Amino acid sequence: MSSISLSxxxxxxxxxxxxxxxxxxxxCHITQSTLSTMIKKLEEQIDITLFDRKTKPIKLTAEGESLIDQFKVLYYEYDNLIEDIQETRTEYYGTFKIGIIPTLAPFLMPFILKNMVDSHQKVKFTVMEITTEEILKLLKLRELDVGLLSTPxxxxxxxxxxxxxxxFLIYDATAVSTKKRKYTVDDIDLSRLWLLEESHCMSFQIEKICHLKKSDNLDTNLIYKSGSILSLxxxxxxxxxxxxxxxxxTLHKGIxxxxxxxxIVSPSPAREVGTVTHPNFSKKQLLASLEEKVLSSVMPILRTVTDVKIINPM
Amino acid sequence: MSSISLSxxxxxxxxxxxxxxxxxxxxCHITQSTLSTMIKKLEEQIDITLFDRKTKPIKLTAEGESLIDQFKVLYYEYDNLIEDIQETRTEYYGTFKIGIIPTLAPFLMPFILKNMVDSHQKVKFTVMEITTEEILKLLKLRELDVGLLSTPxxxxxxxxxxxxxxxFLIYDATAVSTKKRKYTVDDIDLSRLWLLEESHCMSFQIEKICHLKKSDNLDTNLIYKSGSILSLxxxxxxxxxxxxxxxxxTLHKGIxxxxxxxxIVSPSPAREVGTVTHPNFSKKQLLASLEEKVLSSVMPILRTVTDVKIINPM
DNA sequence: TACAACTATTGATGTCATCAATATCATTAA
DNA sequence: TTAATGATATTGATGACATCAATAGTTGTA
Known part of the structure; x- marks a missing residue:
């Protein structure tokens, strides 16, 4: 018995x-005679008559009935393979558009982008440093594949x-570390506090940590707001x-x-970082690869902190 | 992209x-150049390089890695289809060897064999009336497909x-039925009891019903033993x-x-009838068909008897 | 550097899938 | 009952595909 073809x-x-x-x-976009010939050929190959031509409409024989499900399963798996192939081509040869907030980008992208490019050499990566709000908007428009930002x-x-x-760590130009003293949120001198501009969710997170409200009348330090952590x-x-x-x-030594x-302790205020994608996003392997590389990059500086309080970005 | 072949x-x-x-x-029983050509052709068809020829031994690319499982699934289902086809051919065109004990055969086979032949017209049925002991032996030797006998x-x-x-019913040539009297096991007159020869398990079952032992010294009636119910x-x-x-x-009117x-009541001694097959028996549909037809045949004479005592055949 | 082992390429050939044309069959309507 | 219609089967020609033999090219080892 020679091979059955998928056709x-x-x-x-x-x-x-x-x-x-x-x-x-x-x-099937073929002529009737081809179909007739090929089905007859199959029936002869397997020595089983699958269809009863006497009935109108044509029905399966009892033998055909017992086999049709497996024919269906086989073709279903062929369809799956074709889909997987399409997806793999898209994943390996298409584009991958990443949106990342500015308070993450300078510390993450230098490490992970080279890795991603190396392991997906045929993918064209596009990275946009934009705010959370803009990331969410572009994700919904399908103009971004993934957002890397503070969740939820x-x-x-x-x-x-x-x-x-x-x-979060206190960065205080007047408090030289002796490494003995433990800081809490109450040690934050609000009169000297600097924030990012309001469109950055980290600014909002810091205000929550310090129990600030937008209408609070603060000192003049807070009037001048910056757009990047480096400026800050x-x-x-x-x-x-x-x-x-x-x-x-702290991943970036030197700055x-x-x-x-x-x-900060008791509790340590923290933010959660994660990825956001559209439900119809299909490049699962690229996403998994990105997530794995992000985690690998931050692993050296992540601490097991027991008394953590996650500060939501919105 | 043209069709991927199972080859x-x-x-x-x-x-x-x-x-x-x-x-x-x-x-694969082909030449190396064929394999080389066909794999290259596939890679060009799907526009994905599946194998890295630089490594020794040859390894999958990352793309190949993400697809190989679905290739495996597809071929596995093709294998399943081939097996199903083989099994269907065997079931519909092969042979079905039935061993049945003589105390069942004359009453069951006339009804169910025609039915079985009608619904499996390409199957060659072989029926052997032999004792339970012989049925079990031939099943183990794979010379029978199924035994129809008293279980367990x-x-x-x-x-x-x-x-x-x-x-079991009492069949007594001297006790004309008035349909008023209820019989129990104690009504069995052992001096007039006739049995099948010892190799028939029904004989053994009757001895158990009557509390007989092999060494019991009975009247002369028991010296002459028969091999069929009709003779009995x-x-x-x-x-x-x-x-x-x-x-x-009683299915067979007239004899x-x-x-x-x-x-017999209080209790009604009974035997259980069933099928026995080898664990590697593969013609499941034929077996199910046989079992269904046996049940259909005996349904008219089966009674809902409440006080039943199953007498095991061994 | 030579050689062995391996993969890739190429042209010839056999096999297979398909089509166009036609034969055959079954059903329906006049 | 015959003719028409719709459907499936058959057949020969042709294009597409799989395969092989021969050879070119590559890689690793002694």
């Missing part, structure tokens, strides 16, 4: 479905996957100021004076 | 398994399926004798004088 499987299923040789042939976001239409929690750090250092720094910033860094 | 699927899996073009070709049998290596229980019935009638008849014998038939 023959397709023809059998079409005839079973339509109950007519001519209709099945049309459905309040949006039921998108799929979120939290990856890790990182605590420079401002703090130049003005004997103070801010809160996410621990991920922080480690003498000014102080962990 | 190509087979070649991919062989190369993945062996890590060598020449070994894979050997495994003491044999863990075979598969049993009990179908129904039938009670004739002996009883010709000699004013007595025996026990399974209810299934029994219904005046001599008496149900």
């Amino acid at each position: 023959q499987v397709q023809y059998v299923l079409a005839l079973h479905r339509t109950g007519s040789f001519s209709e099945a042939a049309n459905a 976001v309040i949006d039921e239409t998108l799929i979120q996957n939290p990856l890790f929690a990182e605590d 750090i420079n401002l703090v250092e130049a003005n004997n100021g103070l801010t809160l720094i996410p621990r991920i910033a 922080l004076n480690s003498d000014y860094l102080h962990p | 190509q699927v087979q070649y991919v899996l062989a190369l993945h398994r062996t890590g060598s073009f020449s070994e894979a070709a050997n495994a 049998v003491i044999d863990e290596t075979l598969i049993q399926n009990p179908l129904f229980a039938e009670d 019935i004739n002996l009883v009638e010709a000699n004013n004798g007595l025996t026990l008849i399974p209810r299934i014998a 029994l004088n219904s005046d001599y038939l008496h149900p």
Whole structure:
């Protein structure tokens, strides 16, 4: 018995479905005589008559009945393979658009982007540093594949996957670390506090940590707001100021004076970082790869902190 | 993208398994150049390079890794289809060997054999009337497909399926039925009792009903033993004798004088009838068909008897 | 550097799938 | 009862595909 072809499987299923040789042939975009010949050939190959031609519409024989489900299963799995192939091509040769918030980008992307490019050499990566609000908007428009941001976001239409929690550290230009003293939230001198501009959710998170409200009348330090963590750090250092720094910033040696860094305890305020995708997002393997690389990158600086309080970004 | 053939699927899996073009070709009984050409063709069709030829042994690319499982699934289902086809051919065109005990055969086979032949017109049926002991032996030798006998049998290596229980009736040539009197086991006049020869388990069952032992010294009636129920019935009638008849014998109108038939109560001794098959028996549909037809045949004479005592055949 | 083992390429050939044309069959209407 | 219609089966020609033999090219080892 020689090989059954997938075309023959397709023809059998079409005839079973339509109950007519001519209709099945049309459905398969071949001529009726081809269909007739190929089904007869299959029946001879396997030495089983699958269809009773005497009935109108054409029906399966008892033997055919006992085999048709497995014909269906086989073709179903062939369909799955074709889909997998399409998806693999898209994943390996298409584009992958990443949106990332500015308070993560400078510390994550230098490490993970090269890795991602190396392991997906035929994928074209596009990275956009934009705010959470803009990321969510572009995800919904399908103009981004994935957002890398502080979770959770309040949006039921998108799929979120939290990856890790990182605590905030006090960065204080006047408090030289002796490494003996433990800091709490109450040690934050609000008169010297610097924040990112309001569109950054980390700014909102810091306000929550410090029990601030938007209408609070603060000192003049808070009037000047910055758009990047690097500017924030420079401002703090130049003005004997103070801010809160996410621990991920410590990945980047050299931009922080480690003498000014102080962990907070009881509790340690923290933010959660994760990915957000559209429900119809299909490049699962690229997403998994990105998530794995993000986790690998932050692993060295993640601490097992027991008394953590996650501060939501919205 | 034109159709992927199952041969190509087979070649991919062989190369993945062996890590060598020449070994894979050997495994598939084709030349190395055919394998090389066909795998390259597939890779061009789907526009994905599946194998990294630089490694020794040859390994899948990352893309290949993400697809290989679905190639495996597809070929597995193709294998299943081939097996189903083989099994269907065997079931519909092969042989079905039935062993049945003589105390069942004359009452069951006339009804069910025609039915079985009608619904499996291409199957060659072989029916052997032999004792339980011989049926079990031939089942184990795979020279029988199924045994139809009194269950349970003491044999863990075979598969049993009990179908129904039938009670024994007294058949007494001297006790004309008035349909008023109820008989119990104690009404059995042992001096007139006739039995089948010892190799028939029904004989054993009757001895148990009557609390007989092999070494019991009975009257001269028991010295002459018969091999068929019909002979038994004739002996009883010709000699004013007595025996026990399974209810299934009442299916056959005309051989029994219904005046001599008496149900037994408190309790009604009964035997269980079922099928026995070898664990590797594969013609499941034929077996199910047989079992269904047996049950349909005995349904008219089966009684809902409440106080039943099953007498085991061994 | 030579050689062995392996994969890739190419042209010839056999096999298979398909089509167009036609034969055959079954059903329906006049 | 015959003719028409719709459907399936058959057949020969043709294009597509799978395969092989021969050879080119590559890689690793002694």
